[in-house]
Amino acid sequence: MQFLPIFFDVNNSTCLVIGGGEVALRKSRLLVKTGARVVVVAPHINQELADLVCTADVAGEVKERAYQSADLAGATLVVVATDDASLNKQVSVEAKAQNIPINVADQPELCSFIFPSILDRSPIVVAISSGGASPVLARQLRARLETLIPAGYGKLAQLLGKFRAPVKKRFKTIGQRRAFWEKVTSGAVAELVLTDRSTEAETMLQQWIDNPETAEQSGEVYLVGGGPGDPDLLTFKALRLMQQADVVLYDRLVSPEVLALVRKDAEQINVGKARDKHTVPQGDINEMLISLAKQGKKVLRLKGGDPFIFGRGGEELEGLADAAIPFQVVPGITAASGCAAYAGIPLTHREYAQSVQFVTGHLKNNSIDLNWDELVHDNHTVVFYMGLIGLPHICQKLIEHGQTPSTPVALVQKGTTAEQKVIIGTLKTIVELVAGEVVRPPTLIIVGGVVNLSSKLAWYGE
Ligand SMILES: C[S@@+](CC[C@H](N)C(=O)[O-])C[C@H]1O[C@@H](n2cnc3c(N)ncnc32)[C@H](O)[C@@H]1O
Known part of the structure; x- marks a missing residue:
């Protein structure tokens, strides 16, 4: 390790920036953020940089002239961002001689410190450095961490900081404190902070400190949309909650690839099909959710x-x-969006559809309870969920209510998965086309002129 990773307090200290362009502006922004007093020296200084420095909470100064050795006097650190190689070298030598930490942009050999790639969830700050070898790699790593650390982590850290002393007083051993903090950071208190309910979080945390057994009984439910099948379509939040749940109740529609991302040691309950191959009744699912949460579990639905x-x-x-x-809801990509995107069918289009409707095609007693007149319009898309069995009925009803028989129809089987299959026909031909194919549920039906775009825009699969 060539550089020592440390966090440097420059609040109210003078930081000298030599250079007046874009790079100097970027570095100055960071310095201003930490409360430094920034002094900029350069023959020409970018107006944005001058404004930034002069209007900062700790106001700095701009000196529109060439660098002089005396500028180093009183500086806590120096940043050089010029393309004058000899000036860069001169400042580096002079700063090092006076033991003032120096950074020269893009010239690691002249630096005594370097700027890391920063992930800022203040007061939590993650700094990544490649020691100057590959700033691009460090930035890519930072981008990956950005997706893993929720935006509200800073607020969470602030709240925990506020309660450090009372928790230390309440729990005598390090082991007890660690167990308590682990419960807080991966349970209901943290989730309240991350969903912008800090006041409730504070009340709950105080209750847990006063009465630690209440923490053991504080279960919660995460109602999470797992999307249409492709695990890459999960949201960051869905993935985070999937990784922290104690028990998961999942549906038949959740793809094996998505289910594989749930915490490995979480109990998994399939409520789509019970052992006797019947779906668990909705009332029983509701009761299971309540009873598991009352046992203090984090329940993922x-x-x-x-x-x-x-x-x-x-x-x-x-x-x-x-x-x-307590519960929270995480939206998922619905089948209509997923299937349409992966089949190259934009659900709306300025020329072919100004509106879209999602309806159920569920057949009950040989009929579908829909206002068919409302579905029949020009320049309109209708998406039928659960419509595979009722397909002949759907086509017949739409034609009966005035839809042109040549209106395009797409049937998307297992959209967004490796088994996606798209069958395209018209209201008149689709039933016959489907009869000649093996079609497995789940299947979605898209009706409207936009379906024709698939021949040009399809991009997914073979
Ligand atoms: C009970 S609904 C659930 C819909 C789900 N909540 C959603 O937002 O996508 C089930 C229907 O969704 C559709 N569906 C769900 N996933 C699908 C997929 N990957 N491909 C095609 N259709 C799908 C099918 O029409 C299926 O019959």
Whole structure:
């Protein structure tokens, strides 16, 4: 390790920046953020840089002239950002002779310190350095960490900092304190902070300190949309909650690839199909969620697509709300968006569709409860969920209510997965086309002029 990673307090200290261009501006922004008093010296100084420095909380100064050795007097650190090689070298030699830390942009050999790539969730700050070998690699690593660390982590750290002393007083051993903090950072208190409910989080944390057994009983439910199948379509938040749940209740529609991302030691309960091959009744699922949360568990309710689109998510949450169980909802990519995108069918298009409707095609007693007149329009897309069995009925009804028989129809099987299959026909031909194919659920039906675009825009799969 060539450089010692340290965090340097420059609050109210004078930091000298030599150079007045873009790079100097970038470095100065960082210095200003940490409360440094920035002094810029250069024959020409970018107006934005001058404004930044002069209007900062700790106001700095700009000196629009050439560098003089005397400028180093009183500097806590120096940053050089010029393309004058001999000036860069001169400042480096002079600063090093006076033991003033120096950074010269893009010339690691002249530096006594370097700027890392920074992930800022103040007061949590992660600094990554490649020792000057590859700043691009360090930036890429930082970008990956950005996706893993929720934006609200700073607020969480602030709250925990506030309670450090009371927790130390309440729990005598390091082991007890560690166990308590682990419960806080991966449970209901942290989730309240991350969902912008810091006041409730503070009240709960105080309760847990006063009465540690309440922490053991504080379960919660995460209602998470697992998307249509491709695990890359999960949100960061869905993945985070999937990794911290103790138990997961999942549906038949959740793809094996998505399920594989749930915490390895979490208990998995398939409520899509029970052992006797029947779906667990909705009332039983609602009760299971409540009872598991009451045992203090973090319960993940993982659904295919989006939980609020033909997902019965609302019914499950009503039960939780009645039982005063804390919950949060994470939207997922619904089948219509996923299948349309992966089949190259834009659901709206300035020329072919100004509106789109998502409806159920579920056949009950040989009929589908829909207002068919409302679905029949020019320049309109209709997406049928759960419509495979009712396909002949759907086509017949749309034609009966005035839709042109040549209207294009797409059937998307297992959209966004390796088994995706797209069959395209018209209201008149699709039933016959499908009869000649093996089509497996889940399948989505898209009706409207936009379907024709698939021949030009399809990009996924073979
Ligand atoms: C009970 S609904 C659930 C919808 C889900 N909540 C959503 O937002 O996508 C089930 C229907 O969604 C559609 N569906 C879900 N995933 C699909 C996929 N990967 N490919 C095609 N259709 C899908 C099918 O029409 C299926 O019958």
